[in-house]
Amino acid sequence: xxxxxxxxxxxxxxxxxxxxxxxxxxxxxxxxxxxxxxxxxxxxxxxxxxxxxxxxxxxxxxxxxxxxxxxxxxxxxxxxxxxxxxxxxxxxxxxxxxxxxxxxxxxxxxxxxxxxxxxxxxxxxxxxxxxxxxxxxxxxxxxxxxxxxxxxxxxxxxxxxxxxxxxxxxxxxxxxxxxxxxxxxxxxxxxxxxxxxxxxxxxxxxxxxxxxxxxxxxxxxxxxxxxxxxxxxxxxxxxxxxxxxxxxxxxxxxxxxxxxxxxxxxxxxxxxxxxxxxxxxxxx
Numbered sequence: 001x002x003x004x005x006x007x008x009x010x011x012x013x014x015x016x017x018x019x020x021x022x023x024x025x026x027x028x029x030x031x032x033x034x035x036x037x038x039x040x041x042x043x044x045x046x047x048x049x050x051x052x053x054x055x056x057x058x059x060x061x062x063x064x065x066x067x068x069x070x071x072x073x074x075x076x077x078x079x080x081x082x083x084x085x086x087x088x089x090x091x092x093x094x095x096x097x098x099x100x101x102x103x104x105x106x107x108x109x110x111x112x113x114x115x116x117x118x119x120x121x122x123x124x125x126x127x128x129x130x131x132x133x134x135x136x137x138x139x140x141x142x143x144x145x146x147x148x149x150x151x152x153x154x155x156x157x158x159x160x161x162x163x164x165x166x167x168x169x170x171x172x173x174x175x176x177x178x179x180x181x182x183x184x185x186x187x188x189x190x191x192x193x194x195x196x197x198x199x200x201x202x203x204x205x206x207x208x209x210x211x212x213x214x215x216x217x218x219x220x221x222x223x224x225x226x227x228x229x230x231x232x233x234x235x236x237x238x239x240x241x242x243x244x245x246x247x248x249x250x251x252x253x254x255x256x257x258x259x260x261x262x263x264x265x266x267x268x269x270x271x272x273x274x275x276x277x278x279x280x281x282x283x284x
Contacts, residue, residue: 028081037061093133093141102145113138183276186235191279193250197225229258
């Protein structure tokens with residue numbers, strides 16, 4: 001069995017590496033060359049004629065480069081070359097302040113730039129190197145750690161107060177009239193109210209010449225407010241009650257009248273079956 005002939009080489013040559021000393025060169029000297037230069041300097045041979053001849057042929061780093069590496073060793077303890085950054089600007093908000101920013105966003109996701117600056121100033125109090133950040137710098141820092149803008153919600157911290165947590169426990173675990181533990185679901189009547197109105201459906205801003213108002217005929221205008229009272233029984237074959245009107249919202253008098261209407265239809269309660277109204281707070 002004969003083998004297929006091997007694929008011929010592509011004969012692609014490697015581009016010659018440009019010397020770092022040339023204008024516009026982006027490749028720094030290798031670590032081996034840096035080590036050689038520092039060893040020559042420690043041996044006191046930097047001014048040797050052979051070294052000067054190599055420098056003239058661009059085969060050895062210049063004296064300015066050598067002196068710069070000496071300063072790097074004195075300041076940083078090494079002479080390694082810098083990392084390529086793609087000619088991009090260094091980030092401003094980084095380090096410890098970036099960690100504080102991430103922690104602050106966990107606790108206060110709706111904070112603005114001024115509040116974030118106030119917090120960072122507080123945690124860096126006494127640091128003479130602290131600086132305030134522009135809103136754009138804060139936004140870019142948040143993008144780097146994966147934070148995105150989205151619509152938020154508000155948590156009612158009053159719901160977690162001990163007195164309110166006790167009220168919730170009593171509502172679910174105690175018998176009537178302190179709770180609904182002994183009330184069957186088909187005997188519950190859920191009551192709620194709502195109001196709907198169209199205030200505006202037009203843009204609030206526009207462009208016009210100097211001295212002219214932004215005025216345009218709109219498709220929609222403010223309408224009357226529609227209110228509804230709705231009561232639903234928990235029984236599968238139970239009743240549904242509703243009342244619809246326009247104008248003022250739900251008042252205490254209207255709510256009492258609606259509840260009396262429901263009671264008149266379901267009749268008085270008995271020890272065997274006792275109805276229970278469930279509703280939220282009415283602000284009126």
